Amino acid sequence: MPGGIDVVIVTYNSAATVAGVLVAALASPRVGGAIVVDNASSDGSAEAARTAGARTVVRNPVNVGFAAAVNRGLRECDGDYVLLLNPDATIEPPALELLVAALEESPAAVMAGPVLVAQDGRLELGARRFSTTVNRLLWHLPLPRRPQWSTPQYLSAAEMAAAPAPLPVDYLWGAALLVRRRFLSDIGGLDERFFLYSEDEDLGRRAQARGCRSFLVPRARAVHVGGVSTPDAALALARVITANALLLEKWEGPRAAECYRRGIGPVLALRAALLTAVGRRTGAHLASRARAMLDGRSSGPDGSAPGHRNPCR
Numbered sequence: 001m002p003g004g005i006d007v008v009i010v011t012y013n014s015a016a017t018v019a020g021v022l023v024a025a026l027a028s029p030r031v032g033g034a035i036v037v038d039n040a041s042s043d044g045s046a047e048a049a050r051t052a053g054a055r056t057v058v059r060n061p062v063n064v065g066f067a068a069a070v071n072r073g074l075r076e077c078d079g080d081y082v083l084l085l086n087p088d089a090t091i092e093p094p095a096l097e098l099l100v101a102a103l104e105e106s107p108a109a110v111m112a113g114p115v116l117v118a119q120d121g122r123l124e125l126g127a128r129r130f131s132t133t134v135n136r137l138l139w140h141l142p143l144p145r146r147p148q149w150s151t152p153q154y155l156s157a158a159e160m161a162a163a164p165a166p167l168p169v170d171y172l173w174g175a176a177l178l179v180r181r182r183f184l185s186d187i188g189g190l191d192e193r194f195f196l197y198s199e200d201e202d203l204g205r206r207a208q209a210r211g212c213r214s215f216l217v218p219r220a221r222a223v224h225v226g227g228v229s230t231p232d233a234a235l236a237l238a239r240v241i242t243a244n245a246l247l248l249e250k251w252e253g254p255r256a257a258e259c260y261r262r263g264i265g266p267v268l269a270l271r272a273a274l275l276t277a278v279g280r281r282t283g284a285h286l287a288s289r290a291r292a293m294l295d296g297r298s299s300g301p302d303g304s305a306p307g308h309r310n311p312c313r
Contacts, residue, residue, distance in 0.1 A: 003100055004079035005178070007034040009054075010069040011045040014087035017225060018045055019052035021090050025083065026053050028093035030100065035076045037069040045087070065195035074189055077181055086175040088225035089116070095220035099178040102166040102217045110183040110212040111203065113172035114220035115161045123161050124224060126176070127169035127216040128152045131201060133256045136244050137263045140271050140287070142278075166215040171204025176222040179203075183212065191250075197243035205251055234289035241294060265291055 007025045011018055022034055033055030038046040040063050050057045056076045060069060070084060081100065085091065095114050102112040116124040129135070129152045138150040148155055160167060177200065184190075187206050190199050204214050241264055249257035268291040275284035 002080065003030060003104070004032045005030045005081045005083050005096065005100070006032055006077035006079040006181070007083045007085055008070055008073035008077065009034060009036045009049070009085050009087050010039060010066055010073070011036055011041055011049060011087045012039045012063065013041045013043045013045060015041070015043045015045045015048040018087040019048050021085060021087055022049060022052040022054060024090045024092055025085060025096075028096045030093075030096060031083075032079050035073040037073045039063040039065070039069055065192065067190035067194045067199045068192045070199075071189035071192065074181075074184060080181060082179050082181050082184060084174055084177045084179060086224070089175040089222050090224075091176050091220075091222040095217075095222060096178070098217050098220040102215045103178065103180065106166075106213065106215065108211070108213050109215050110180045110207050111172055111214040112166065112178045112217050112220075113214070114176055114222040115216065115218055116173060116175055116224040117221050119223060119225060123157055124173075124226075125154060125157045125160065125216075126173045126222075127154060127160075127167075127214075128171060128173070128201070129154060130170045130205065130251075131244060131247060133248060133252065133260045133263070136248070136260060137267050140264070140267050142271065142274055142280075142283075160216065161218050163218045166217045168213055169204075169216045170208070170214070171201045172214050172216060174200035174203070175224050175226075177203075183207070183210075186210075193246060193250075194243055197240045198247040199243075201247055202250070234286045235293060237286065237290040238293040241290070265295065268294075 009018065009021065025031055026034060035056045036049035036054040037058045037060065039060050046057050046059050058072055074082065091114060099112040099114065103109050113126050116126040118124055131152050135150055135152050139152060143150065154160055191202050194202060207214055245257050245261050248260050268287045272284040272287040275287065
């Protein structure tokens, strides 16, 4: 059908959540089918996806990473739109309709995303400003009053979420992202250098470079569990930082990336000290562990390091 959607989900030990995500997405009459690409899960994720109604299940013998797995799934798509969906992000048919409407109303738009909501109702927003070395470094400091230039976050999250119409943003989070399939085809899919994290900002930058736009659709909501495939918060933070450095190198140049790599260790040390001073020992420990992983002095509970990442948020 015109305006049809193919859903692409990458799984990695996501059996506990992927079935519910699939059932919700497949309830939309626009969805022609779901393609699940499993990155060598050990918990039956592929079987759970097939039982829940996935049209195609691709089993990778090894963990090839998020971007490469998405690109494998794109080869099975023929709809006008592709919904990139995390196996822990639930979006209902009315929200999908709002995303499609946002793209159909703006020919220059190639991506539309919902506001992400945590299970406890907390707004995660789902969009950010482009990264710079400065805003990515200062983002890790617990500043009481943060000027906009010091963070990639949009500061007025509540106001953005309450807006009545789609809002142009720099980039959208990849947890639930509707993209024109032709755009993905034209750019050759996701950049597979991004094993995990930052591939969504890279997409936003590639769209902007082509004169295209990305829209956050505040009236559309998706519930995002988060952390299912990487439950160790320190390991996830170390992986985010590793991906940020790669993104800065690609778009801001080697000097910007080197400044970021050199600065992140002292920034995390300062974060840990500040949080310790105000009694937030859990946060301080997280920052210290992430710094140790980046320095090669520690690893995740499964022995993995930031350079050997799981494929899902």
